[in-house]
Amino acid sequence: MSRALVINSGSSSVKYRLFTGDDPVATGLVERIGEPGGDAADHQQALAHLLDQLDLTDLAVVGHRVVHGGLRFSEPIVIDDEVVAGIEELVPLAPLHNPANLAGIAATRALLPAVPQVAVFDTAFHRTLPPAAATYAIDTEVARRYGIHRYGFHGTSHAYVARGTAALLGRPLAELNLITLHLGNGASACAVAGGRSVATSMGLTPLEGLVMGTRSGDVDPAVVAQLHRTAGMSVAEIDELLNQRSGLRGLSGHNDMRALLAARADGDPAAQLAFDVYCHRITSYVGAYYAQLGRLDAVTFTAGVGEHAAPVREAALANLHRLGIIVDPARNAAVSTHARLISPDDAPVQVCVVPTDEEREIASQARSLLPTADSPVS
Template identity: 70%
Template sequence: MSRILVLNCGSSSVKYRLYDGEAVQEKGTVERVGEPGGGPADHETAVRGILDRLDLDGLAAVGHRVVHGGRRFSSPVLVDDAVFAAIQELVPLAPLHNPANLTGIEVTREALPEVPQVAVFDTAFHHTLPEAAATYAVDRDTAERYGIRRYGFHGTSHAYVSKRTAELLARPYEELRTITLHLGNGASACAVDGGRSVATSMGMSPLEGLVMGTRSGDLDPTVIFHLRREAGLSVDEIDDLLNHRSGLLGLTGVNDMREVLQRREAGDRAAALAFDVYCRRLTGYVGAYYALLGGVDAVTFTAGVGEHAAPVRAAALAGLERLGIAVDPTRNSASGDRIISPDLAEVSVCVIGTDEEREIARETRAVVAAQG
């Protein structure tokens, strides 16, 4: 049971890690899949190339990240034909990601027919959302017919980071109230109460919530109607605008927070505004989740921006001192997994490196072990 291969097939990349227990034997990322400029022609080619390169003798299982599990999948599952078909049925809810996830599963099932395949769903961690958190206030019959509800994403990351926060604080996981902030090119917030997701910022899709690299986050739906009626944009054009040409990119022309910070430091007004919009949205979610949880034990930043952008962490939590939330400047500018709040602060503010692949490997191993 020690050797586990994890495949994380994104829309244009494939990350892989080969574990022996908790140790990483091999890892890498195949990028620009299906794009011009020398990348693999498609995900099938990319995955076959990975399998050909690796020594897979004694492999116990393959764990696959699957973005959308809908309402059916509340935990990781062994993949059989019925599970594969169910994931296919969910493609309309995640058209950019589930097809790539399915390709990874299909190729490995064919290449390694005797090796168990396990699907680990991004949405599964959020199955504990109360109905009041998951329900949108739209016509019930329409919502039921078309699967309109909050599903949430980045669940594997929020699960790993909230557990790691408990370890860092030497506190029981089941007693901790934590706000986790996964801030990468995609970004989401999650309120975790005793190991259960009770609120999260992404909704039916990863578009809702925080300002992201290229996604708008929260938006008045009337903007969509206005663009359709007044600008004559098609539904697909509006989809592209909000998912791929908004967020930091739409406000500044770049989607990398590092460059936004550099421009802001140099006096660029657009970058300064983008930074303020980004951090104001974060502050609002932290305050809202503090209220929903009835108090907070920890706020944890993770992913690329969350782990490396000290000015974002400081600005996002500025003014929350009356809630017991504060950042120590010296600790904030350090590196590694750490607590960055002052000594004796009521709320611990942490920075933790996320490790979705490790969490997928652990969950995969548990699923296979449970089968006996």
């Protein structure tokens, strides 16, 4: 059976997972690339090292996570020089992510020149957003010239979890209206109608939307001008504040939900406020997306916080029972790593927990571009 290798290349790390068919057979991480005492001097050396450790017999395809596909890339694509140039053109929209993704692509293409390489974009799932959901209300010529647009992120996770929810409910995805909540250190909400993204909380960048571990999520845009005028902060300083020193960390000192919940249980008022702000924002988005969809079949939680933080799930949906969204306390509190319902059987809207697997989704999308699903490259 053919194999698929998934590469997630960051600025100083490379995560990988190797699949035989649908089964993961190896996974790992190379860290501190280019740093003193790190695992490798550069991405080429890091990937050369990890490829030497893997059995790549019958390797059919390499799938690369690419954060930003802009308006150009709406689906996975086999990588060639033209695609690389297109990803490079999008670097201004993702200056921290796309260059690292490109470094991984360049190294793997050089090391495995006979194996097809496929780019899978975080933004691609959201290319189905209707214009009303994707357009910011600013001068249209300025928006066009500088690419100001709601792109959305976590697309591979939302796509995977939407299909997982349909499987859990035993219903065709095409018939379902869903709200998927990817709650990790980064967090986003997505309204999915018939398998298509129609609204999502992240926007031009992954900063907008829900409260996150270190990111603020939604703030009044005038905050930027106010801090510049009154505090003398530069744009770079404000950007660092909103991305690295805000969210749960900014409110409580904790960016890990487990630590926050422990501090809350100990009576820390800052932790309680952070928890309340976090859940309030989720409630607001679920209510808004319910209104946009008009009819809702399920709300699904996923990612580290969504899958494991029962208090968050309960509090985020506590005020929505009149909309038919009800959490069963016993089901919600039960510890499990499997997809499951946490609402009563007769609830008008089902509440689900579906573990995400972005690497598996990338492998699946990469394989979908092969001539036949199990055709290895020799």
